Amino acid sequence: MPRTSKFVHSMCGTxxxxxxxxxxxxxxxxxxxxxxxxxxxxxxxxxFPKIHDDLRVTFRVSxxxxxxxxxxxxxxxxxxxxxxxxxxRDASGVWTVTTPxxxxxxxxxxxxxxxxxxxxxxxxxxxxxxQQTSGLEVPDAKLDFHEAKNLPHGEVRxxxxxxxxxxxxxxxxxxxxxxxxxxxxxxxxxxxxxxxAGESERAWSAQGRxxxxxxxxxxxxxxxxxxxxxxxxxxxxxGIAKEGTGRVNAFADVVVKELIPTVDARYRTMPQREHRAIxxxxxxxxxxxxxxxxxxxxxxxxxxxxxxxxxxxxxxxxAGVFADPTTANKKIRLLWMACGTVDGGxxxxxxxxxxxxxxxxxxxxxxxxxxxxxxxxxxxLHEFAQRLFPK
Amino acid sequence: MPRTSKFVHSMCGTxxxxxxxxxxxxxxxxxxxxxxxxxxxxxxxxxFPKIHDDLRVTFRVSxxxxxxxxxxxxxxxxxxxxxxxxxxRDASGVWTVTTPxxxxxxxxxxxxxxxxxxxxxxxxxxxxxxQQTSGLEVPDAKLDFHEAKNLPHGEVRxxxxxxxxxxxxxxxxxxxxxxxxxxxxxxxxxxxxxxxAGESERAWSAQGRxxxxxxxxxxxxxxxxxxxxxxxxxxxxxGIAKEGTGRVNAFADVVVKELIPTVDARYRTMPQREHRAIxxxxxxxxxxxxxxxxxxxxxxxxxxxxxxxxxxxxxxxxAGVFADPTTANKKIRLLWMACGTVDGGxxxxxxxxxxxxxxxxxxxxxxxxxxxxxxxxxxxLHEFAQRLFPK
Numbered sequence: 034m035p036r037t038s039k040f041v042h043s044m045c046g047t048x049x050x051x052x053x054x055x056x057x058x059x060x061x062x063x064x065x066x067x068x069x070x071x072x073x074x075x076x077x078x079x080x081f082p083k084i085h086d087d088l089r090v091t092f093r094v095s096x097x098x099x100x101x102x103x104x105x106x107x108x109x110x111x112x113x114x115x116x117x118x119x120x121x122r123d124a125s126g127v128w129t130v131t132t133p134x135x136x137x138x139x140x141x142x143x144x145x146x147x148x149x150x151x152x153x154x155x156x157x158x159x160x161x162x163x164q165q166t167s168g169l170e171v172p173d174a175k176l177d178f179h180e181a182k183n184l185p186h187g188e189v190r191x192x193x194x195x196x197x198x199x200x201x202x203x204x205x206x207x208x209x210x211x212x213x214x215x216x217x218x219x220x221x222x223x224x225x226x227x228x229x230a231g232e233s234e235r236a237w238s239a240q241g242r243x244x245x246x247x248x249x250x251x252x253x254x255x256x257x258x259x260x261x262x263x264x265x266x267x268x269x270x271x272g273i274a275k276e277g278t279g280r281v282n283a284f285a286d287v288v289v290k291e292l293i294p295t296v297d298a299r300y301r302t303m304p305q306r307e308h309r310a311i312x313x314x315x316x317x318x319x320x321x322x323x324x325x326x327x328x329x330x331x332x333x334x335x336x337x338x339x340x341x342x343x344x345x346x347x348x349x350x351x352a353g354v355f356a357d358p359t360t361a362n363k364k365i366r367l368l369w370m371a372c373g374t375v376d377g378g379x380x381x382x383x384x385x386x387x388x389x390x391x392x393x394x395x396x397x398x399x400x401x402x403x404x405x406x407x408x409x410x411x412x413x414l415h416e417f418a419q420r421l422f423p424k
Numbered sequence: 425m426p427r428t429s430k431f432v433h434s435m436c437g438t439x440x441x442x443x444x445x446x447x448x449x450x451x452x453x454x455x456x457x458x459x460x461x462x463x464x465x466x467x468x469x470x471x472f473p474k475i476h477d478d479l480r481v482t483f484r485v486s487x488x489x490x491x492x493x494x495x496x497x498x499x500x501x502x503x504x505x506x507x508x509x510x511x512x513r514d515a516s517g518v519w520t521v522t523t524p525x526x527x528x529x530x531x532x533x534x535x536x537x538x539x540x541x542x543x544x545x546x547x548x549x550x551x552x553x554x555q556q557t558s559g560l561e562v563p564d565a566k567l568d569f570h571e572a573k574n575l576p577h578g579e580v581r582x583x584x585x586x587x588x589x590x591x592x593x594x595x596x597x598x599x600x601x602x603x604x605x606x607x608x609x610x611x612x613x614x615x616x617x618x619x620x621a622g623e624s625e626r627a628w629s630a631q632g633r634x635x636x637x638x639x640x641x642x643x644x645x646x647x648x649x650x651x652x653x654x655x656x657x658x659x660x661x662x663g664i665a666k667e668g669t670g671r672v673n674a675f676a677d678v679v680v681k682e683l684i685p686t687v688d689a690r691y692r693t694m695p696q697r698e699h700r701a702i703x704x705x706x707x708x709x710x711x712x713x714x715x716x717x718x719x720x721x722x723x724x725x726x727x728x729x730x731x732x733x734x735x736x737x738x739x740x741x742x743a744g745v746f747a748d749p750t751t752a753n754k755k756i757r758l759l760w761m762a763c764g765t766v767d768g769g770x771x772x773x774x775x776x777x778x779x780x781x782x783x784x785x786x787x788x789x790x791x792x793x794x795x796x797x798x799x800x801x802x803x804x805l806h807e808f809a810q811r812l813f814p815k
Contacts (some may be wrong), residue, residue, distance in 0.1 A: 076555045077658070098539030100491075111707050144542070148489030151535070158549045158556040163466045165549040165556065186584035191635070193577035202572050214690070217608060244582070267468070299605070315730035 057104040063150040072156070074139075074170035079259040080195065084171055088134040092118075094153065096146060099125025104153075107162055110377055110404040112136030113169065117145060137173030138408025139240050141166045163231040168240065177249075179411045184252040187210035189244050192262075194295045198286045200271030205264035205292065206234055208244050210251055212258060220301045222308035222422040223260045225288065226414070227317030230253040230339070237414075240407045246415050252352050256418045261388055262296055264288070266317055285324045293331065307366055310421055312336025314410045326351040331368035334421055338413040339376050339405055345385035349390040358393035367420055368396035371413045373403030431580045434656045438486045443541045446671045453783070463547070465530075470546040472704040475562055476770070479525040483509075485544065487537060488517025494536040494752035495521055495544075498553055501768055501795040502558065504525030511615075528564030529799025530631050537628045542644060550631050554622040559631065570633040572665055576602035579637050583653075591662030596625055596655035596683065598691065599635050601642055603649060611692045613699035613813040615653045616679065618708030620731070625656040628805075639804050654688055657708055676715045684722065701812055703727025705801045719743045724757035725812055729804040730767050730796055733776035738783040749784035759787035759809055762804045764794030 034182045048171055063364035069083030069091055080092040090113070102120040106113035113135050120128035141161050143150045152158055158165040191220045192205045196381075209232045210221070226243065228236035237243040245259055250256035270283040288311075297304045311332050313321040318340030325335040347355040372382045379400075460474030460482055472484040483495045493511040504526050511519035522678070532552050534541045540645045543549055549556040596692040601612070617634065618625035633651055641647035661674040664803035679702075688695045703722050704712040709731030716726040738746040746752045759780075763773045770791075777789045788806055794800035 060476040076551075078554065094540070096538070096540040098492075101489075103541075146537045146540045148493070149485070149489070149493075149537045149542075151537065151545060152549075152556065153542075154542060154555050156556075158468075158543070162547050163469065165543065165547075182583065183586045183593065186582075188581040188583065190579040191577075193572065196572045202574065289497045299606070343738065376507065 037217070046195060058390060062287055062302040064240070066328070067275060071103065072169055073172065074157050075155055076091050076157055076166050076387070078134070079360075081155055082153070082169055084197060085131075088137065088171060089131050090132040090135055090169065091129065092120065092153070093129045094120075094144065094155070095127045095128060099126075099146050101145075101147055103126040103142045104132070105145050105150065107141040107143060107166060110375065110406075111140050111397045112138045112171070112406050112408070113141070113142055116142075129333075135171055136404065136406075136408070137171045138403065139177070139332070139407060140169045140170055140171065143167060160233045160235050163232055163241070170268070173408070177248050178250070178415050181242075181245050182249060182252075184248060186248050187211050187244055187251075189238050192295070192299070194291065195292050196268070196287055198283050198291060199268050203265065203268070203287070204234060206238055208238075208245065208247060208261035208263070210216040210260075211260040213260075213301075217301075219258075220303045221258055221260050222310070222352070223262060223300075223302050224291070224336075224421060225262050225264070225321075225323070226313040226336075227264070227266050227313030227320050229313075229315035229317055233267075234263050237261075241411055241414065245378070249416065250415065250418055257422045257424070259295070259422060260300055261390075262292065264292055266313070266320055284320060285327070288324055289328055289331065291337060301325065306331055307333040307423055309333035310336065312338065312414075312417060313340070314413070315340035318342075322351065326354050329354070330362045333364075335365065335368050336413070336417045337370040337382070338410050338417075339372045339378060339382070341382075342370075342385035343381055345388060346390050347394060355389065355392065355394050358395075362393075362395045364384050365395070365401065366423075368394070369398035369399070369417050369420065370396060371401075371409075371416070373405065373409040374400050375403065376405045376409070378405065426631060427630070435725055441464050445580045447450065463560055464563065465548050465559050466546055467548055472546055472675050473544070473560055474683065475604035476522075479528065479562060480522050481560065481562070481802075482520065482522040482528055482542070482805060483511065484518060484520045485511075485535065485546070486516075489518075490537050491521070492538055493519040494524070496534045496536050498519075498532040498534060498557060501766065501797075502531050502532055502533070503529045503562070503797050503799070504531040507533075510664070514693045519792050527795065527797075527799070528562045528567070529794065530799050531560045533560055534558060538618075552622055552631070564799070569806050570637050570640070572633075573640060573643075575639060577639050578602050578604065578635055578642075580629050583680065583686070583690070587678055587682050589661060589682060590659050591730050594656065594659070594678070598687070599627055599629075599638060599652035599654070600691070601638065601649040601651075604651075604692075608692075610649075611653050611694045612649055612652060614687060614691075614693050614701070615727075615809070615812060616653050616655070616700070616702040616712075617727075618655070618657050618704030618711050619701075620704075620706035620708055623657075628652075628654045629745065632802055632805065634805060636804060638809065640807055641806065642657055648805050648813045648815070650809070650813060651687070651691055651693065653683065656682055657704070657711055675807050676709060676718070678720065680717055680719055681744060698724045698814055701725035701727065701758070702761070702804075703729065703808060704731070705729040705804070706731040706796065713742065717745050720745070720755045724755075725803070726756065726759050726770075726807045728759070728761040728773070729801050729808075730763045730769060730773070733761075734769075734772055738785060742783045745778065745787050746783065749786075753784075753786045756786070757814075759785070760790070760811065762767055762792075762800075762807070764791035764796065764800040765791050766794065767796045767800070769796065 069085040079361040105117035120130040153167040156167040159168040268284040311325045318337045325332040460476040494508040496508035511521040547558040550559040653688040659675040659678045702712045702716045718725040
């Protein structure tokens with residue numbers, strides 16, 4: 034698995050590599066070459082963070098003038114453990130810590146330098162927690178469904194469009210499958226796929242590797258070729274931001290009135306409801322349910338990853354769309370729900386699944402070991418995409 | 425101008441906005457509302473950095489436990505001035521500094537927290553200096569050629585391809601003009617466009633706004649519709665990295681043997697030399713010259729932005745391609761050279777221009793006020809693109 038992540042390192046400037054190694058290692062003994070591998074999420078040429086065979090992780094930074102340096106996983110159930118981890122200073126001012134074994138997957142984290150929370154210069158940054166945040170990719174030696182491989186790749190394209198709802202230009206990303214430009218008569222179903230709170234339209238490609246997951250499924254014939262539209266789940270209605278009224282979010286309006294018509298106009302889509310799905314993680318799961326269930330004339334399939342459905346009651350929730358199971362089962366082609374088993378929201382979402390089951394609403398429940406983080410959501414997309422859309 | 429950058433703010437989560445403002449401003453008096461505007465490069469909802477009408481910039485961060493906090497522009501001739509700027513602590517541990525007036529444009533910078541160089545959590549990050557680095561966008565009230573506007577937008581697409589030269593997957597970005605998917609019989613000329621040292625294939629879209637520059641030119645009928653291919657200028661040959669032999673870069677091989685054939689196979693290009701150009705900035709300028717002049721059977725036009733041509737002698741440099749001006753003038757359709765007038769390399773590049781002029785080699789020289797930074801390179805692309813490719 035680490036081998037398939039090599040493409041990241043192909044981007045390195047060798048002159049930078051050697052400078053960085055000298056700076057970071059000056060005055061300290063190097064770890065043995067076989068004592069861990071540089072994380073695939075490191076920027077080119079940086080040795081640390083390193084992941085050991087038993088999934089302990091060693092972080093190291095040089096901060097000679099700092100009094101206290103820590104590594105802080107972001108979030109309560111981050112796969113890096115609870116932390117923060119105090120780093121130990123050596124005589125030259127290089128600080129190091131090795132964590133206990135961590136979970137495979139993608140984990141946000143920060144350094145804390147004399148109380149100031151900042152990014153680790155050694156790692157790529159990812160938009161999460163409302164800002165650019167360091168991310169650590171911990172490969173799972175048994176899984177490569179989300180890795181970049183030498184097989185046909187689709188494209189992820191920027192889609193800029195003007196929103197009358199917000200009065201602003203917005204950017205979405207659109208995954209087109211490998212054959213999109215070659216099969217000019219072909220039309221495609223569309224999955225609208227949303228990120229979580231504090232993230233952005235960049236998340237499903239960067240943190241989530243959605244494009245590689247689809248590329249790999251398509252190469253194996255395990256999913257229908259589809260477009261995947263990844264927009265930003267925040268949409269402040271025009272004029273509202275200045276008035277400071279808070280949490281108003283017009284994303285549902287943007288999706289229904291602007292995004293879908295734009296996508297159907299610019300791309301070769303199949304614009305019928307049975308060929309359109311909406312899914313999301315955490316906050317995006319709530320949005321997928323709210324938007325999808327309120328617009329079943331537009332969506333036939335809904336994916337719910339680790340979120341939504343708090344205080345769910347099938348008789349009344351979502352304007353009573355589940356109240357009559359027979360009607361609901363006719364309207365909804367696929368309701369797909371999933372959660373990591375050690376996610377803080379697991380019990381709640383599983384209870385909703387059980388309530389649906391008891392009331393006879395057809396749906397799929399998927400669970401896998403994992404916290405509230407991207408390895409689970411990658412698995413969700415991988416499973417969900419295989420069930421999407423009629424042949 | 426600041427108004428056209430609003431799209432950045434359209435992505436903000438309002439719940440994050442208010443949390444951030446409270447945290448950052450707790451215990452300190454707010455600047456007056458008219459005393460500066462939040463930079464368009466801030467992450468959503470962050471008030472600082474703020475840009476004042478006279479182009480002074482105020483930075484502010486909370487770091488109660490730090491002993492010394494500074495703002496450090498990156499690079500010797502950064503448009504933010506020389507710095508580093510010491511920030512002043514107030515009683516609650518919030519640190520602030522206001523710089524002298526700065527240049528409009530895009531400027532890399534760092535915070536220095538007790539000697540540790542890190543990113544400003546308030547700003548977007550950009551891949552430069554071999555890592556993710558904070559960037560400050562300072563709008564120029566007189567210029568909007570690079571701003572996102574409400575007009576037809578092209579796409580920037582990911583192009584993943586396997587390289588036999590490096591043994592790895594590589595990612596390039598391809599700008600396709602607004603009509604690309606609608607004009608299916610049309611074929612397009614191609615500009616290969618390279619970043620500078622320590623940057624990546626992301627730079628021309630993020631820092632450089634290449635897509636918006638082309639969108640705006642095309643909407644005004646000021647350039648031919650073209651594809652723009654932006655690859656990573658680093659390419660370590662397979663096996664070399666492990667042997668530690670240093671600065672070997674096989675990018676020229678990648679371009680000639682792999683990238684161009686891939687682009688010509690996957691996109692509707694005009695594959696003749698007169699419809700193919702190569703350009704770059706700084707390190708990329710050197711690559712454009714080296715690759716373009718060594719392959720005049722493939723390229724007819726070359727763009728040189730703020731780099732290359734050190735110790736240039738038209739009689740012998742570049743394998744003597746300029747030695748006979750008549751032959752050179754027949755082979756090269758457009759040689760376009762440019763530099764900011766206060767760039768450290770200005771005198772050297774201008775001397776090369778004068779040497780070419782004296783020897784009778786046709787070319788275009790462009791200069792504008794500016795340092796070694798992106799505002800100049802945006803202007804370069806804007807000017808260069810208007811002269812590219814025959815009708």
